[in-house]
Amino acid sequence: GAGVSQSPSNKVTEKGKDVELRCDPISGHTALYWYRQSLGQGLEFLIYFQGNSAPDKSGLPSDRFSAERTGGSVSTLTIQRTQQEDSAVYLCASSPTSGQGYGYTFGSGTRLTVV
């Protein structure tokens, strides 16, 4: 596609429910990244994929968070048993490949609110 697409754009969920966030990267981009941005804060790294593999999951906050990528394209970030502290904007980005020297293109994000 022309850009990075994320869905849904907004999600309100009740505490304890599971949510799935979707990211569709730019066609041909093999590297995909998930970040979290809390209100007025910086960008917190969660996980990245090179192809379908996730070499670095070190940023996932807890075992309630998981992510997968299939076909080297679409990625899904799943949060189980959501908590209020999970409320944030979840940003996805892609780049032509991993490694230094490649800027990211970000999606518009999913604003998650846990009530």
Add this chain to the structure above:
Amino acid sequence: GENVEQHPSTLSVQEGDSAVIKCTYSDSASNYFPWYKQELGKRPQLIIDIRSNVGEKKDQRIAVTLNKTAKHFSLHITETQPEDSAVYFCAAPGGSYQLTFGKGTKLSVIP
């Protein structure tokens, strides 16, 4: 891992003045330094980047300088305009494949 410090956290300038945002990084393996602009409610967008084989790069009213010895890099915006108002983030990769971002600088340009 990489640690990126960004200053100041907020910056107000009069329209037409210059703005400078500074970042330091810790990992000498970093050799790529991008800057992102995030307008309110929008996605971060890459505005300029620099690689370690150059010391300065310019694009119209914005420029970035890099001092690898001191491990710092800066964003310079000249002749600021109200549409420059946004949050700016610097980043560096360290020895990893993902970027570590600074905490951001909220720039306000006062007409």
